[in-house]
Amino acid sequence: MAYWSELPPELLTLIAQRLETQFDVLRFRSICRSWRSSFLPKLYPLPKRLPSSKKTKAGCRFSLNQITIATLFLVRLPPATENRSNQTDPSCWLIKVSDGKPLNPLTDSGLNANLPKVLDLINFQVIELGHGYVGRYSVHINYRFRGLYRNYIEKVEILRLSPDGDDFMVVGLFSHGVEYLALLKSGENEWTVLENMHGIQDIVTFNNKFYAIEQSGRTIIVDQFFSVGFIQHAVGSPSNRKFLVESSGNLLIVEMIFLENSESNAGFRIFKLDEENPKWDEIKSLGDQILILGLHQVVSVSAYEFHWGDQGNLIFYSIDGSVEDRVMYVFDLEKGISIPLENCPVYCNLFWPLPVWLNSPESVVSSSMEATPGTEIANLGICEDVGSSFSSS
Template structure:
């Protein structure tokens, strides 16, 4: 039998270049010291002194600053040796840099974990579905009567530079301001004009910002701004998500006139009635509505949307959207119930009522908490 630890260094280097995710690199490096030395540790998102202060003259009596870039990774965890006669077992969890466990649909930290819980990812089949970065924005208000300090968690996206080494980061400072930072620079750049940004994403070397009213702002690497046409209602919630090689826009529909447009097995929210999905037509600079997601599955939380294929879960079909009450910002209870919407039938059901998905997120399935 061949000794894998004695593979030639040029072959290990080629293998390392084909590892797409941070977790795959870390698992590769854990095999032995020889493999560990052949592939470097994934770099930090911003390996430079991080400029924390923002231009203050644009915020009146407010001073803003940024700190604590954190990476949050969404993992799909499956048993390494499953029983082929049973339905595929899956668990979905979000893990932050500090090893905190989070619900991927509500972003709430999972605190009710058994005392003997130990998540050894080497014992499972682990698929990295996607990740996001957040940055903490502090706001100091120089109020004449009583100065105030507030903290916000904002999404941060970045794109590799197409014309040279390095990358560009973009974040939302407030509802109306976006700021960018190029690697190695000392100052943030405020983008003009002011926009009512709702959801941001990096796709094919550009930044896309979905305004609440449905217009999409496109920012290229020279910070030139252009626009795509409007979609949906000004009052609906919208996401941007990369799905395979396409950029999709997802709109959560509300029933404002009391007439239900889709059927519900049980009441989800009094005025949430479904979803519309659009695919970007870059050539014609517009959005085309889609009738189906085919084998794809979408997971929506307040800041992020991620797509995955039914094959990755071992499921026979996709065309599903998972979401929770909290995505609207008006959660009706602390537990923030989670739901799955079927694009094919136009129906939504609480995840807890679906035997195939009830342990997908929380509570974790028994094979995770007691892997022995």
């Protein structure tokens, strides 16, 4: 009989190097003392003290002042304890954590709830579904012999070029009327601003390249050497909103079509990248995948993660109003209809309210408890003032 604790260190290192999320590393290190000591937690510090850009042709100077990571978690009951839940108290719950604040994954509104700061992973399964980066930008505008400043929040993408994370590329969106693509490599003192590419609606990293989609539907591809390519054939309509997301190893464009005089407020079309040609092919089904369209982050997740079998082909999204007033919907790609989440308790309860079982006494581990081998403890990165009201700022 083989003992896992006696695996050779070189094999443990090879296994650990292939773990992609902090929760995979946490579970790996909790097996036993030898596994714990064989691999330190992965810490990829976010880039700081980035330079300001040169003036653009429009006389604007941009700065990316801060980058924050936003992580989407699925918290669920183990299969053996799912009988503790029902339709009004489901076995799964989604939460987004950004800058130490718990947020609604669709609207980014703060969750005003008494959430536990630490969970015992013996009683619960915590799965990192995905993460993204959000930047706090500022722009200095020369306007009639005086300067104007404007701050805004927009998506950022980071591509790690080395295993330790010290070498990286950052792609940002410099926005003043239109969105410009801006590139920076670690160690460089100047941004490369692609001013002939504008109206950028989304950016994403895929297969060690950056992809961006313009409002016109043109796709921009940038590799780590700053070589720029295009997929000239436009996808969709300039009047529709477009998102980029990796799903089951494929890159997708998700086109949100705003509808008038229809029972559904929005429709969707999905396109899959054909890298060899290259071109976009429309697809009619997501299979078992479910898309979660946040304000600055799109995540694809299998319906099996929710214990729904293969019942995917859904898109969760929100529209209209301020952050606090956005209305959440679910779109069924097969039926071609969208329904407000408030009319679908099974889906709505994925986001709100907090499940009773999540705040039960057995879910919480004392923050002073020391993690020992065989005991998994998850800190979701929520601030110490988690019991108070939260704002989305």
